[in-house]
Amino acid sequence: MSNIDHTVNIDLQERSYPILIGSGLLADASLFSDKLPYRHILVVSNETVAPLYLDTLKTALGNRLVEQVVLPDGEQHKTMEVMNRIFDTLMNGRFGRDCCVLALGGGVVGDMAGFAAASYQRGVAFVQVPTTLLAQVDSSVGGKTGVNHALGKNMIGAFHQPTAVVIDSDALQTLPDRELSAGLAEIIKYGFIRDADFLQWLEENMSSLLARSKPELTHAIKRSCEIKAEIVAADEYEHGVRAYLNFGHTFGHAIETSQGYGNWLHGEAVAAGMSMALTMSARLGWLDNTEVARGLAIIRSANLPVEPPPEMTTDTFLELMSRDKKVREGRIRLVLLKAIGDAIVSTDYDDNHLSATIKQCLPDHTA
């Protein structure tokens, strides 16, 4: 007797797995007993999430050997040094290759726990139990794991698929407003890159989403996971269409790096980055001004920024973007829109257009 409302499957042959979405799943002992056949589990969480949900989860996990490691909260802690605490706990607890690492928290916890699971004894099982909206709709799905380097975000990591993703929509009720909005940024992204109808639905339901109405949140999570599942199944290792998921991220990563990790939330940086990508798409003649205005309006309606921080300059942007993982043969690869709902990857643009776009988007561009 489980409370699963929706199951979205990620089809990756022998690495396939389900995303289970529902209310109260964190306390659902029958679900964990069905889906997690592991005797020895390390729960990785953080100082914010553990006091709220760790005891509930441990009760639901029942009679197994469960240990825990509680990390500091925040993107600035997504480092190799902090990740080493996971390895220390695994080693001290004598976890074998047949163990499971379970991430209970947001994207930072999931990324570090996942990279630790990928690397411990060259790979052990991994389960995601995301508690933030951003992790539920994006980072917990698709197997990207990793840590930041001082010079660039997510530069060190692995592709390591989880064996299950368990999304308890109730966890969103305790999420700070700012993090709810950050998650909405990635949800809006799916509309921009793949589904104009969904974007329209988001426009119509944004106030319900911000009010944390459960039916609308559940629909938004499910639709986001479906789009991500389809893209990841088509291109697990990002040789092609998976790059679309980085819409707004190349600009966004530059903002995050320049501001110091954790000062801008990832979703906030992506929001401003998407605004810049929309502007660039218009400059290349693919979107008209009405479409850009519509895009910025929906981002603003989720209480998200549409401009980068005022102290950034065009040169800072170009410098930081040139370090991005998406650079090939020295060209920055940009994810842009040919139309609302239709993304492309381009390196074939005039550099002047990129500089002019950045200049146009900076808050002080009229100064």
Added chain:
Amino acid sequence: MSNIDHTVNIDLQERSYPILIGSGLLADASLFSDKLPYRHILVVSNETVAPLYLDTLKTALGNRLVEQVVLPDGEQHKTMEVMNRIFDTLMNGRFGRDCCVLALGGGVVGDMAGFAAASYQRGVAFVQVPTTLLAQVDSSVGGKTGVNHALGKNMIGAFHQPTAVVIDSDALQTLPDRELSAGLAEIIKYGFIRDADFLQWLEENMSSLLARSKPELTHAIKRSCEIKAEIVAADEYEHGVRAYLNFGHTFGHAIETSQGYGNWLHGEAVAAGMSMALTMSARLGWLDNTEVARGLAIIRSANLPVEPPPEMTTDTFLELMSRDKKVREGRIRLVLLKAIGDAIVSTDYDDNHLSATIKQCLPDHTA
């Protein structure tokens, strides 16, 4: 016009690659131009090997963007902290996902460079140019990469296959005697686990091998790579027969960990570990005393130890072995011999036999 004497192919579908064996390959510009289509290469080496071979290799690499990072030499430096220097160099040099990391050195360099290549931007190309006998016959082939944890060897890493392995047999002429013997330990291992005829050939040619006679060394390298290639192709991720390659290693890792990394060479610890595994196999009734004596004699003939260090105790062994990656459901999985040339993996043994074997093998067992 290349000087390749032998090519051994590792058949792993889209991850297949050649092992190229020959004299003077480090200086072979046509080989590198044919086999390494990378524009931006980071050579990872160490303080011992770089002065000997780095300039030669860089000349052979020709007109590309080649940078280098030179690490301290020795197993005690195979740590996450030292590996971070590779990431720093990659980030500072703005290496993109289309770069290549090239390991020039022994097993430690190869393991760290390989794990860095597996993790940088979630995976970039990797080429092995092993310069020690141990790396040429074992660690450079098969895609196991990683670093040590203070509590256990190779506990953090990845499976990441190289795109080519380039073995210059001439490099062995500068190898210290002790490291030559350490490499012979892994060569002898292949005879024990898979090829009784090869073991006999090794008995007959050990003095030529120790005298570094090129034809015999080349044959031993080729035959070792063939056996490893066959086993890795059958079981890339070590769910089955690949475990045979760990013959002597569970005992050996306990020795290495107890002594502090780098005091016993890996091959020396494996040699003593193989002696213990032979003894255990005899205790279980699979080998007779003549076969054990023959096994110990060939190990000794390569100037390798057949006993663990005198300060180790049975309890230390059992404690350290219980942390090994090969532990499942709390049982230590031992690679043993049913006969010379025929390995098996066993968890189904009487614990008293294991304790008695360790006691018997310790230098002070008569005390």
